[in-house]
Amino acid sequence: MINKVFSAEQLDDKDPLAHKAGAFSLPDNTIYLDGNSLGPLPKSAEKRAVEVVQEQWGQGLITSWNKHQWISLPQQVGDKIGELIGAQQGQVICCDSISINLFKVLSAALKMNPRRKVIATTRDNFPTDIYMVQGLLDLLGEEYSIRYVDEASISSQLTDDIAVLMLTQVNFRSGLKLDMKGITEQAHAKGILTLWDLAHSAGAFPVCLDDCNVDFAVGCSYKYLNGGPGAPAFIYVARRHQDSYQQPLSGWMGHSAPFSFSPDYAPDSSVKQNLCGTPGVIGMSILDAALDVFDDVSLKAIDEKSKKLQAFFIAEAKRAGVLEHFGVASPPINCRGSQLALAHDEAYAICQAWIAEGVIADFRAPNILRIGFAPLYLSFADVEKAVTRLAIIMNEKRYENATFQQRQSVT
Numbered sequence: 001m002i003n004k005v006f007s008a009e010q011l012d013d014k015d016p017l018a019h020k021a022g023a024f025s026l027p028d029n030t031i032y033l034d035g036n037s038l039g040p041l042p043k044s045a046e047k048r049a050v051e052v053v054q055e056q057w058g059q060g061l062i063t064s065w066n067k068h069q070w071i072s073l074p075q076q077v078g079d080k081i082g083e084l085i086g087a088q089q090g091q092v093i094c095c096d097s098i099s100i101n102l103f104k105v106l107s108a109a110l111k112m113n114p115r116r117k118v119i120a121t122t123r124d125n126f127p128t129d130i131y132m133v134q135g136l137l138d139l140l141g142e143e144y145s146i147r148y149v150d151e152a153s154i155s156s157q158l159t160d161d162i163a164v165l166m167l168t169q170v171n172f173r174s175g176l177k178l179d180m181k182g183i184t185e186q187a188h189a190k191g192i193l194t195l196w197d198l199a200h201s202a203g204a205f206p207v208c209l210d211d212c213n214v215d216f217a218v219g220c221s222y223k224y225l226n227g228g229p230g231a232p233a234f235i236y237v238a239r240r241h242q243d244s245y246q247q248p249l250s251g252w253m254g255h256s257a258p259f260s261f262s263p264d265y266a267p268d269s270s271v272k273q274n275l276c277g278t279p280g281v282i283g284m285s286i287l288d289a290a291l292d293v294f295d296d297v298s299l300k301a302i303d304e305k306s307k308k309l310q311a312f313f314i315a316e317a318k319r320a321g322v323l324e325h326f327g328v329a330s331p332p333i334n335c336r337g338s339q340l341a342l343a344h345d346e347a348y349a350i351c352q353a354w355i356a357e358g359v360i361a362d363f364r365a366p367n368i369l370r371i372g373f374a375p376l377y378l379s380f381a382d383v384e385k386a387v388t389r390l391a392i393i394m395n396e397k398r399y400e401n402a403t404f405q406q407r408q409s410v411t
């Protein structure tokens with residue numbers, strides 16, 4: 001896509017998103033290739049954190065539930081996220097974590113497809129997705145089971161005993177991006193409900209939940225949405241399912257009238273039913289402000305820049321001889337999300353050596369150096385510097401004999 005006719009400087013000069021880096025508080029002398037794990041701090045979020053703590057909580061006390069609309073934040077933030085994932089208003093709610101939301105949606109979906117007893121997913125799905133199914137199956141008993149389908153040929157493995165097909169659109173390790181529209185259509189043809197995990201999709205490229213006729217989706221906000229560590233997750237329930245949807249974590253915030261304090265649970269008939277207990281207002285307010293970064297940019301432009309950054313990385317890495325040291329564990333650029341996986345037996349040590357040189361990427365077991373490209377704050381000059389530093393590490397084998405933290409560390 002990019003042949004080395006353009007320098008990093010030229011590419012940065014004509015980058016329509018170049019100004020966006022100014023919206024983030026980024027540390028000096030750090031090149032951040034890990035926004036696919038934890039996005040950096042938007043300045044708008046920093047400002048809101050102070051405001052929500054000092055003014056809304058500190059001064060407003062309990063009156064802020066109404067005065068600052070804390071009570072409707074989950075819907076307000078949900079709808080803002082909805083705009084980024086192709087969902088019309090009233091179908092997305094911000095709450096809890098992906099793991100908890102998976103439990104809610106899976107339980108509800110099984111109830112909606114009662115004659116079928118199988119949840120299908122891929123074995124290489126992110127572990128929590130699989131663990132949550134395993135936990136649910138324990139509760140449901142032997143009648144229900146999990147079935148693993150091969151990521152490379154999902155459609156041909158869809159059978160009419162499957163109740164729910166739970167997939168992550170972008171594989172957390174390889175970056176493989178699944179065909180949401182095609183797979184959803186084929187699942188529906190077999191009477192299967194679909195549940196998509198958008199952890200590595202939301203905020204990274206255009207997602208079209210309504211257009212793809214998806215049934216349910218979940219996702220997190222701490223990666224490409226830059227909501228901060230442990231920021232609340234979200235759930236999408238397609239409008240056509242909201243009447244029959246019933247999730248089992250029947251907390252008072254999902255009640256149709258929580259402040260009636262009735263002893264009997266009566267679920268809200270909207271996506272709001274997914275609320276369980278009191279929302280984490282501080283974290284959700286910070287996320288609300290963080291999402292403002294997307295106000296004047298399109299996901300199409302973000303996707304286009306991501307592809308250019310990735311192509312530039314590959315071109316530079318080839319030129320500097322870096323790629324000779326690695327296997328490429330990701331599919332081609334048009335079949336992957338906003339990340340690149342490079343395989344090497346010493347990937348952990350290489351990642352730590354790169355971090356020591358000011359370039360933060362990820363190691364993912366067993367042997368993947370995972371590189372995330374977040375176009376809102378990453379420049380072509382950053383990519384060039386990152387490759388230069390990786391080339392020195394590889395050519396001089398600087399990762400050998402170094403002592404690093406335990407392999408249990410996060411990156």
Ligand SMILES: Cc1ncc(COP(=O)(O)O)c(C=O)c1O
Nearest residue numbers: 097098099126128168172199220
């Ligand atoms: C695909 C996917 N699902 C879920 C999670 C995590 O879920 P939770 O937000 O519950 O920690 C991650 C990463 O942390 C992920 O990559």
Ligand SMILES: Nc1c(O)cccc1C(=O)C[C@H](N)C(=O)O
Nearest residue numbers: 036037038126172173199230410
């Ligand atoms: N959610 C994370 C966390 O709480 C700590 C460290 C990393 C994470 C992650 O997001 C991991 C990430 N989902 C991944 O794809 O590897």
